[in-house]
Amino acid sequence: MTVDASDRERLLDARIDKLTQALMYVAGELWTARDRQAVLERILIEGQTIAPGSVDSHRPDAALAEALTAERETFVARILDYLAPDN
Amino acid sequence: MNEAPLLQSGRSRLDFMVSASRGLGRLHGAVRQQVDALGIAPDDLPDDLDARDAFLCDQLAGSDAFHAADALQGYLGKEHGRVARDAFNEIAPAVLPELEALEAKGPATLTVDPDLVMPDYFDGVDFHSTLGGWDRHEQQGYIHGEIVHRLMVAKVFPLGDMFAQRRAVLKELPRQDYRDILELGTSSGHFTVALQQTFPDAHITGIDLAAPMLRQALRVANEAGWAWTLKQMAAEKLAFADDSFDLVTAYSFLHEMPESAIRAIYREALRVLRPGGSLLIADITPYAVQDKMTMWRADRSATHGGEPWWRESAMLDWAAIAREEGFADATGRGIAPKNFPWLVEASKA
Ligand SMILES: C[S@@+](CC[C@H](N)C(=O)[O-])C[C@H]1O[C@@H](n2cnc3c(N)ncnc32)[C@H](O)[C@@H]1O
Secondary structure (H helix, E strand, O other), X not given: OOOOHHHHHHHHHHHHHHHHHHHXXXXXXXXXXXXHHHXXXXXXXXXXXXXXXXXXXXXXXXXXXXXXXXHHHHHHHHHXXXXXXXX | OOOOOOOHHHHHHHHHHHHHHHHXXXXXHHHHHHHHHOOXXXXXXXXXXXXXXXXXXXXXXOOHHHHHHHHHHHHHHHHHHHHHHHHHHHHHHHHHHHXXXXXXXXXXXXXXXXXXXXXXXXXXXXXXXXXXXXOOOOOHHHHHXXXXXXXXXXXXXXXXXXXXXXXXXXXXXXXXXXXXXXXXXXXXXXXXHHHHHHOOOOEEEXXXXXXXXXXXXXXXXXXXXXXXXXXXXXXXXXXXXXXXXXXXXXXXXXXXXXXXXXHHHHHHHHHHEXXXXXXXXXXXXXXXXXXXXXXXXXXXXXXXXXXXXXXXXXXXXXXXXXXXXXXXXXXXXXXXXXXXXXXXXXXXX
């Protein structure tokens, strides 16, 4: 397959686009792990016993939810700051 | 309906979608500022939408924010449906018995039509890129209505409170005494709830092509004790007698179909309305009343975001078409401040 210079540029753009999407996906998975750890810590700090499903079913209270939201917004903002320093 | 009892993984993935959507909004804002800074006046942009897009893509070739926004939208489009479906599958064993019990409870009824032939413009389309479209998951009604809409879209919807807007448009109706209401495109029942709350004594019939969506509307009605009559049916071929309803209405419906379908739907609406009955259609803002930059943004999001009919539909004058199809007094207008939603109002002589 031969491609001319402008095609090559377009394909490269498309590939960077895919890479960025994959990066966002991985970031999302990293976020769920951070969130899970925060929930687990909370349960342990409160001295509750851990049973199968206790992290899964834990509903963060308002304070924890707020802290997680602030952390998450900063996390996303940092990623976007790398992807688009002009934003 | 109680909020979906998501597990930690589903909840946190949706939270991430919400934050990423907010990020996308900021990138769009940055792009808009860059266009202004380039000294491009909206009026100077090409009239043709494809030419306008090509021109702006060229101008923005060096913009990181523009490219990041494209990528982020691609990611969100693809991922949100998967996240919502996974989040549902995790809780399915816990919620399904309750959902099934609600379906059986009454007083609402649902009639599905196994012989219904889906229109080409609908069949197999993942509308708004949501995995499975409207009807290719048994529980798409719960997934879309309770997870995608309530836990994600409602938190980032740029044009205001999605649910308050559905109630607000009903205040624009000319009569308060509707007894028999037909809603087209009932989906999971968000607008149907507003209709029933506004007209507590009315009997509501809701139709939709997608049985899984109607199944969720059925649960919503049964939980509240509302006797909705829900039927799987195409709006362009209504199985109701002439003069059956005194209000025919739809919210967020016309932008998902081509002009030919819209015309057929108007003809059917006119047929099933009683003399003196009202038509109220609420939908996206037509391109004709948007400035060229806002239109470009909307059109680009739609064409890249799983809305195959948005452009065709948004370029129509929906009120003029309604007049051509027999609603002699049809008019169109937007709700302030952003002309959203857009209303088409008419009555049957
Ligand atoms: C955006 S949703 C409607 C939203 C809903 N009214 C609300 O207020 O949230 C559009 C719905 O229209 C349905 N639909 C699309 N074309 C249709 C047609 N020709 N006849 C009946 N339903 C249709 C889809 O299955 C989908 O459920």
